[in-house]
Amino acid sequence: MTKEQIDFHIKRLLSGEFILDGNDDDFLFLKVPSKKTQMIADKLCGDNDLGMTQEELDKFLEMNGYWTMTDEVDLKNLQESLENMKLDLWYEDVEKRDVIRNKIKKTNLVISQLIHKLHNYDYLLKSYIGISIKSKYMLSKSVFDEDDNPVMIDNIYLSIDSILQQYFNNRCNDNQLREISLSEPWRRFWEAAKENNGAIFTSSGSDLTDEQISLISWTKFFDNVREHPEFPGEEVLSDEDLFDGWCFHQKNKRSGEMDKRDINSRITDNIKGCGEVFLIRQHEENSDKPVDVDQRSFVNKVEKFNDGLAKGAKAARAKAIREKGIVSEIELPDNQRDIAMVFANKGP
């Protein structure tokens, strides 16, 4: 976004209102609907029985080939590889980052195409129709003129559909709110409000708009990141992909530490001194993961404990056991090597 766009959105977000494009100087505004209006809108949404359930839509998409199992797997894999690319971006040298950034850009494009494909028929959903009814009702009760007088939709030049269109087209998406939360003008307002122990928005918590809530969340999140012992610097915060890479790195680090604590708590002092430590799989309580996924994540967790030497020894053992079927302890390749070394050390 340009500086002007950011400034405009900040003012809009601070006011809590939404300006509608209209006839020249004849401005109309959208305000946060009253609680009563919201309640009626929720009821209208709930009363709607038109449209398909998610399950029915899934079947419809699958039967007509609009969304296949392959698409599902592709999307999942792309999202996973996007996470890995962002991690690579964090780990990689500065000069090599451009190549990864290009890959990320391409992957994001494919992901957004797939997501568009997945949600292309959402308008058939009961929930979508309900939300549409709700939104239209709320918008119809939220239009005001410049003097704060409510305006009846039937009396103006804009249709409810065009208001809805404007509202969704011009509101900030999550990425834009993230950008705004890092921008200088916004941070100035935020810090000033903190200094004065005052609220930054005039409305109370329950009257905040979705955009205002999201902006507060992003700002608080970045405040916390700035207090992190490994704070990566302001340039990283403003680089969306690089910062995502840092977050994934921190997440992996934390999950690795938790795994380590979990495994260590199960190893008693007697067992700590053993050459082979056997860790029994404990099923996660209330886990809805399939057994094989559960096993795989457990194996991964345990494998992290083996250093390079141990991994090599285990791989050699597995190979020998696979080849011979039954292998005695002394025939294990790592033991053979250890014995040979002892023999060599006892020589002249």
Add this chain to the structure above:
Amino acid sequence: MSNNKRLYYACEDIGIAPDGTNSFVRVHGVQSAGSNVSFNLDAISELGQSALYENKEVLPDVQFTAQKVLDGYPLMYHMATQSSTTGTLQGRSRAKCLISVITFDDTLDSASGVPQSECLMSGMFPSSISYTFGVDGNFTEDMTFVGNNRLWRNTENGAGGPAPLFSGTSINTDTPYAITGSGGVNRRWNFLFDVNSIQPLDVNGQVNYNGATILPPDIEGISSSGVNFRNSDGTFKASIQSITASVDLNRQDIFELGNRNPYFKFVQFPVQVTCAITVNAKKWDNVSATYYGVADGAGNNLFNRSIKIKTLEGTFIDLGVKNKLASTDFTLGDTGGQNGTVTYNYTTYNDFTVKHPQDPNVSLR
């Protein structure tokens, strides 16, 4: 030969079978286990040659250690000694067992649900046994086994390897045995102190009863009959923090000409049995000692004491009637809010009878 490397294996199950059979039974509630193998090498030189004449491999020592929670299922000690004819330490000392640990393959991609190899240890004798009951955490059984044989078997499906002797169970529904009756995995509130009916006294004047824990009266708060009675508010007179009963069998190999393997791993009786009881220090350690003996005026400061331990899930440990206080450790409280504690260390010899309602050998329950 020392073993410096440490390999971590993800495994599915551990099974124990009486030696000479393949009747493996899954050990429930195992937390973790470890194993060590030492190859004993004997360097032989000859006169006139600087190079080694032969580096003789004598006999590998295999050790297996495991910890399980007390959960109503059979104890490892009982599973390993189910061929015994009596339940005493001597009676169970001759039995040996097979232990199977089934592991997943090392390669992450191959963890497809079928365990890939079996680590099989045969001729394993219990070497040390320990039971721990603490206010924090689960009650546990720790065991170490010793033997001389360990094999690795490829049991991967379709790989042409041998069928696993113990196939384990890849289930997601295992729960402690009879969870409603036995308290599940037992913790501090499953420790039984209450003697609810009149019971006979033993030679030490302590209650001779297998349904509750009986402790030495030396401990401040324990009655002269060995019972930890309750105060009027339901709390106990002695606030026991932990009890650990253990024995190290100190097995020795007995060899015979013509065999490389020992024909028996003999327990060098008498073996010392220890019991450490830690209580919160409410007053003192209640122990006096003088050169002329305060106990009976005949040079003795100590009496023989009986110790019995009982948990809700069924484990009952009888340390006999000849336990004597070996030492007390008084730990003072500190400024950090740590309570003062007294640990009473009792020792006896050979008396270590453990019973459990799920003992695979029904006659020893």
